[in-house]
Amino acid sequence: FLTSVMNPNMNRPRPLGLSPLQHKTDFWKIIQQPRKFVYKGGPNTWSVGWVVYFYKPYCGASRRMRPLLEGLGNTVNASNHLRFAALDCVEHRHVCDRAGIESFPRVRIYSTTPESLQSSLETGSFERVPVAEWSGRLVLTELLAWFKIMQTQGHIHQDVGWPQDENLAKAILDYKGRGEARVEGLVAAPALDPGGYLQDIESAMKLSLVDHIFPSMRPLTGGRLNDLTHYIQVLSRIYPQDSVRAELRSLGSRISARLKWSQVDYEAEMAEFGATMSIAKDTKSWEWCRPRESGRGGYSCGMWLLFHTMVANSDRYHAEDTLQTIHSWVQNFFGCQDCSSHFQAMWEREQGDTRRSHQEVALWLWSAHNMVNDRLTGEDDSNLRLQWPPVEMCPECYTEDARNETATGKSAVSSTSFSTHQWLHGNVFMFLQEMFCYKSDTLSCAQFYDPSDEKAFESVFKWTAVVLFVVTLGVVGCCVWVITAPTDQEFATDEHSKLVMKTELQDDLDKKLMKEILKMKEEKKAHAERCKLESTEIKKDI
Numbered sequence: 456f457l458t459s460v461m462n463p464n465m466n467r468p469r470p471l472g473l474s475p476l477q478h479k480t481d482f483w484k485i486i487q488q489p490r491k492f493v494y495k496g497g498p499n500t501w502s503v504g505w506v507v508y509f510y511k512p513y514c515g516a517s518r519r520m521r522p523l524l525e526g527l528g529n530t531v532n533a534s535n536h537l538r539f540a541a542l543d544c545v546e547h548r549h550v551c552d553r554a555g556i557e558s559f560p561r562v563r564i565y566s567t568t569p570e571s572l573q574s575s576l577e578t579g580s581f582e583r584v585p586v587a588e589w590s591g592r593l594v595l596t597e598l599l600a601w602f603k604i605m606q607t608q609g610h611i612h613q614d615v616g617w618p619q620d621e622n623l624a625k626a627i628l629d630y631k632g633r634g635e636a637r638v639e640g641l642v643a644a645p646a647l648d649p650g651g652y653l654q655d656i657e658s659a660m661k662l663s664l665v666d667h668i669f670p671s672m673r674p675l676t677g678g679r680l681n682d683l684t685h686y687i688q689v690l691s692r693i694y695p696q697d698s699v700r701a702e703l704r705s706l707g708s709r710i711s712a713r714l715k716w717s718q719v720d721y722e723a724e725m726a727e728f729g730a731t732m733s734i735a736k737d738t739k740s741w742e743w744c745r746p747r748e749s750g751r752g753g754y755s756c757g758m759w760l761l762f763h764t765m766v767a768n769s770d771r772y773h774a775e776d777t778l779q780t781i782h783s784w785v786q787n788f789f790g791c792q793d794c795s796s797h798f799q800a801m802w803e804r805e806q807g808d809t810r811r812s813h814q815e816v817a818l819w820l821w822s823a824h825n826m827v828n829d830r831l832t833g834e835d836d837s838n839l840r841l842q843w844p845p846v847e848m849c850p851e852c853y854t855e856d857a858r859n860e861t862a863t864g865k866s867a868v869s870s871t872s873f874s875t876h877q878w879l880h881g882n883v884f885m886f887l888q889e890m891f892c893y894k895s896d897t898l899s900c901a902q903f904y905d906p907s908d909e910k911a912f913e914s915v916f917k918w919t920a921v922v923l924f925v926v927t928l929g930v931v932g933c934c935v936w937v938i939t940a941p942t943d944q945e946f947a948t949d950e951h952s953k954l955v956m957k958t959e960l961q962d963d964l965d966k967k968l969m970k971e972i973l974k975m976k977e978e979k980k981a982h983a984e985r986c987k988l989e990s991t992e993i994k995k996d997i
Contacts, residue, residue: 468535471497473508473521473528476542482507482550486540486565488582497534501581504566504611506602508541509556516593517560519902523595524562526626526901527602527618536612562589562598564610586610595627595902596770620898621697628896632906650894651742652760657699658740659757660690661730666754667790669718676715682783684711689780693768695895702728755794759824760891766817767891770899774816781820782807801826814884821887825873842873844886851882 474495476482484490485499486507492499508524510517521541528539544551544559565583572581587610589601605611618626668675668683675683684707691703706728710716716724725731734740735754744756762781769777782802789795801823802808810819821843828840846853857877885903892900893908 468497468533470529470531471495471534471538473525473539473541476507476540476547479547479550482542482547482554486583488580497538499538501567501572502536502612503534504537504564505583506537506539507563507565508539509544509551509554509559509561509563510541511545511559512543514559520560520562520593520595520598522627522630522901523598525630526623527599529626529630530618530623531615533612533615537615560593563587564605566610594771596772596899599623599898600772621896624896624898624901627898627901628904628906631901631904634905634907648742649890652764652891653695653894654740654742655744655757656695656761656764658734659744659754659761660694661725661728662732662734662754663758663761663784663788664728664730665722665725665732666735667788668721672718674715674717675721679787680710680714680716682787686780686784686788689765689773689777693765693773693777693897693899695764695768695892695897695900697896755791758789762820763817763824763887764891764895766813766820767888767903768895768897768899769813769816771813774813775811778807778810778816778820797827797830798823814881817884817887818880821883822873822875829873844883849882849886852879852886853877854879 472495476485485494486505489499506524506527508521510521512518524539524541531537531539542551544556563585564587566586567581567583568586587605587608589598599617602611603617606613606615617623664683664687687703687707687710691700691707694700694703706724709724722731736746738745741752741757743760744752746753765777765781766774782798785795785798789798805819805823805826807819807823810816825842828842832840844852846858850858854877888900888903892903895904
């Protein structure tokens with residue numbers, strides 16, 4: 456008694472995990488017609504309901520869904536009312552057949568009913584029956600929402616409490632980090648640093664809170680203040696890193712505490728948060744979006760990455776609001792008025808306000824991004840902006856006809872103009888989720904990010920670094936052999952010209968190295984010809 460008083464958590468039901476039903480009789484003796492009233496260290500009385508996960512180990516869909524059940528089993532502190540079990544329907548096929556399981560994966564809730572309880576008084580035993588079955592989409596957040604709906608309908612005990620999203624996401628990622636839930640992804644050729652975008656979105660996010668907030672030195676108040684506060688609130692819910700979400704929640708509370716902000720006070724508050732305009736020109740603040748002399752990269756590039764990341768980390772219940780928030784921010788706080796006007800026109804033309812589901816929102820934003828690339832190429836055809844993702848990065852994002860004709864050398868895939876007919880939109884959605892959920896710890900992304908992928912990437916990255924080093928030596932050696940020595944007069948340029956030339960040379964090498972990575976099997980002769988051509992162009996520039 457004294458121990459329980461001193462430690463009130465001692466008698467609190469603890470999570471018991473996702474219990475495997477290992478023997479062919481376990482389903483009947485444990486779940487439906489219990490003969491054991493204590494199982495795997497926890498209660499199995501009539502008051503306990505069971506969530507049973509029927510799966511086949513080789514099934515990719517089964518592997519995608521299992522982490523949620525594992526996560527719930529390890530975080531729901533209500534084992535006296537709800538427990539979780541898994542049944543392998545390859546090993547125990549006849550059991551699953553008798554239970555009427557026809558497709559996989561399948562999730563059922565088994566519980567006692569008033570009729571079975573009345574029978575238990577007469578026979579001394581009780582029976583659980585299936586009271587609900589999940590038949591929706593294989594999306595973690597939707598299955599979790601279904602559990603909560605089943606609780607309101609009385610199929611799950613009202614005392615069952617659900618874990619916070621952050622805790623559940625951590626439990627899911629911990630399970631996936633062991634490499635037991637790996638599923639083949641769609642990204643055929645990931646970036647050299649797939650987590651590099653996190654640096655870009657943080658820099659862009661901070662700039663978005665200080666750039667063009669005070670046009671004409673007007674105070675921040677009224678509708679603009681409300682829109683900015685809501686933007687921060689949305690970021691605090693779906694930003695892919697918990698530590699940053701916590702900082703954003705604190706920042707949002709401080710900003711919303713005032714009805715009016717002067718520029719001096721606001722920028723002082725943002726400086727404490729680490730948001731200053733100096734980020735824009737700091738090359739160390741960018742990875743994927745490293746600024747170029749051509750004007751590419753930097754802030755606008757980072758904002759597109761931030762927008763895609765915001766949507767990827769959202770879900771069907773918040774995706775619409777996330778897109779509306781993005782639209783509002785571009786309308787009110789993006790400093791390029793011409794860009795903002797084009798975005799508003801595209802919003803009206805492409806009916807951005809009609810997108811509701813997570814996939815609709817993600818694909819609208821992706822289409823908008825490619826349409827912007829299309830428009831910018833049309834305005835300046837000397838500075839091409841390719842459609843994204845290219846076929847080399849995600850061949851499964853394109854139709855079979857487009858892929859086949861591209862392989863034979865025909866121009867089936869348009870690389871610079873947006874054509875909806877060449878894309879497989881479901882696969883594009885999966886590509887976006889996989890890319891912008893990398894290293895995310897939100898619950899929405901737990902289905903698409905597998906921490907065990909990082910170990911595999913590190914191994915590949917080491918070999919890629921070796922290949923890059925060898926290729927770089929080959930390119931540099933070839934180019935030095937072709938280029939003749941410049942005269943003293945050619946060296947007599949000012950420091951600015953030297954910097955421009957250095958950047959252009961670096962850009963050329965970047966493009967060359969990326970081609971080498973994506974086309975490792977390219978013929979040696981073709982490589983030499985490209986190198987010679989590039990060397991000639993560099994010589995002309997010098």
